Amino acid sequence: MTANTPSECPVESQNQNDSRTDQQLIAAINAGDVAAFEALYFRYRDWVVKLVYRFTGSEDLALDVMQETFLYFLRKFPGFRLTANLKTFLYPAVRNLTIAARRKAGRYQSTETEQVQLEQVPAADEPAGSGNDLAIALASLSEQHREVLLLRYVDGLNLAEIAEAADVPLGTVKSRLHNALEILRQDKRTRQFFEE
Amino acid sequence: MKPGDINTRRDGEEPQAPEKLVAALEELPARRVFVPPAIDAAVLLAAHRHLTGPRRREFGALLAWLKWPAWAAACLVVVGLVCFFKKPGGVTSTVALMDLNHDGRVDILDAFQLTRELQSGQKPPSGLDLNSDGVVDQRDVHIIASQAVKLEKGGRS
Numbered sequence: 001m002t003a004n005t006p007s008e009c010p011v012e013s014q015n016q017n018d019s020r021t022d023q024q025l026i027a028a029i030n031a032g033d034v035a036a037f038e039a040l041y042f043r044y045r046d047w048v049v050k051l052v053y054r055f056t057g058s059e060d061l062a063l064d065v066m067q068e069t070f071l072y073f074l075r076k077f078p079g080f081r082l083t084a085n086l087k088t089f090l091y092p093a094v095r096n097l098t099i100a101a102r103r104k105a106g107r108y109q110s111t112e113t114e115q116v117q118l119e120q121v122p123a124a125d126e127p128a129g130s131g132n133d134l135a136i137a138l139a140s141l142s143e144q145h146r147e148v149l150l151l152r153y154v155d156g157l158n159l160a161e162i163a164e165a166a167d168v169p170l171g172t173v174k175s176r177l178h179n180a181l182e183i184l185r186q187d188k189r190t191r192q193f194f195e196e
Numbered sequence: 197m198k199p200g201d202i203n204t205r206r207d208g209e210e211p212q213a214p215e216k217l218v219a220a221l222e223e224l225p226a227r228r229v230f231v232p233p234a235i236d237a238a239v240l241l242a243a244h245r246h247l248t249g250p251r252r253r254e255f256g257a258l259l260a261w262l263k264w265p266a267w268a269a270a271c272l273v274v275v276g277l278v279c280f281f282k283k284p285g286g287v288t289s290t291v292a293l294m295d296l297n298h299d300g301r302v303d304i305l306d307a308f309q310l311t312r313e314l315q316s317g318q319k320p321p322s323g324l325d326l327n328s329d330g331v332v333d334q335r336d337v338h339i340i341a342s343q344a345v346k347l348e349k350g351g352r353s
Contacts, residue, residue, distance in 0.1 A: 029247065037243045041236075049229045062229050070239050074246050134220050152213075153221040159210055178211040193217035 018043075022086050030078045037077075041070055044086060047155065048094055054150065055098045061105060068097045084164060087157055091165035133189040140187070145180035148173055293323045294340050307341040 018039035020028070028036035048069050052062040072093055073080075082089070138146050151157045151165070159177070163170040184190040213221075294302045296309040311334070313320050320332045326339040 032247045034240070034244050034247050037247060038240055041239060041243070045231060045236075046228075049231060053227065053229050059229050063231065063235055066231070067235060067239055071242055074239075074243055077247065135224060138224075149221070153218050154224070174211060181211055181213055181217075184217065190217070193220060194214050 023082055026080060026082045030080065032078070037074070040086075044090060045070075047087065048090060051091070051094050051155075052098050055095070056102060058105075061098070061101050065094060065097045065101050068101070069094050072097065085157060085161050087155060088161045088165045091151070091157075092167060134193075137184055137187045137190045141180055141183060145176050145183065148176040149180045152177060290323075290326070291343075293321065294326075294343060296324075296340075302340065303344040304341060307337050307344060310337045310340060 018025070018036075020036070020039065022040065022043075025036040025040045029040070045066065048066045049062045052065040053059065056062065056065075069090060073090070138149070141149070147166070148162055151162045152159070157165065159170060159173050163173045166173070185194045291302055294306055296306040296313075299305070310320060310324065310332075314333065314337070322332065324332045324336050324340075326336045329335065
């Protein structure tokens, strides 16, 4: 196994084939099934890493917080009860651990995130409506607006799950999503997405 | 509603994004962060340790953690009781001495017995020099009598 092909790791591929639902895996973990935890870990690992990277723009922090998140999750067993989408449980944990990690690292998220986004600024002759335009437009949104948009359309959470994860009322989530979409509609870089 | 308009109803319906936007969001270039296998191994090792047998260890650790404070508390109680009932010279030993008729109580009968012994010329035990004046006399009888009144239920030897 080379360092660039983690997907060839036999353990990871084995656990990615685990067809049990999250609820079934949780029940197995509560019974002490380590393989069930492995399956759940690999199922959500990349999402957690991506989420932290989205917050911080730092690979190192993404890896650190990912570990902390799963160790925090592990300590909930036995006795953990999954009442909703697991992402709904993981999201606030990831966010809080990211805040703590950023404080410890002495970095400011918005600056780094914007810097990462700005690295994707297209050349002058790149056609409008490209993914980079969208990325730049997203970077111009407030964190609250951007997050609700990405949680809904990239991470696949429904509005109720977003409300629970972000610990805000459902109406607030709807309002933020509406405002985010309105801003993108008004933005000349992303207006074409709203045109027929 | 015109094409491209966002559903502005927020009274129960979710704002809907155009399909083109949703597709573009899903295709956003996402930088893949490589997770070294060593990190996976560290997390899974922690999981293995936590899930296989840590319950007993944790329970045992909890018992051990509770045991020492419990023992310490018990010792404090015992020491406290001993100190409470035992003065220098010993409350219990003095009470035992004052129980001259050995009926398990210090009462007026013990004071009477000491009086009789003094009147008969008997030499009472030197431990009955309760006021430490070097002699056992009527003053010590008075002390026994006052103890008999003070001690609730007559005291115990």
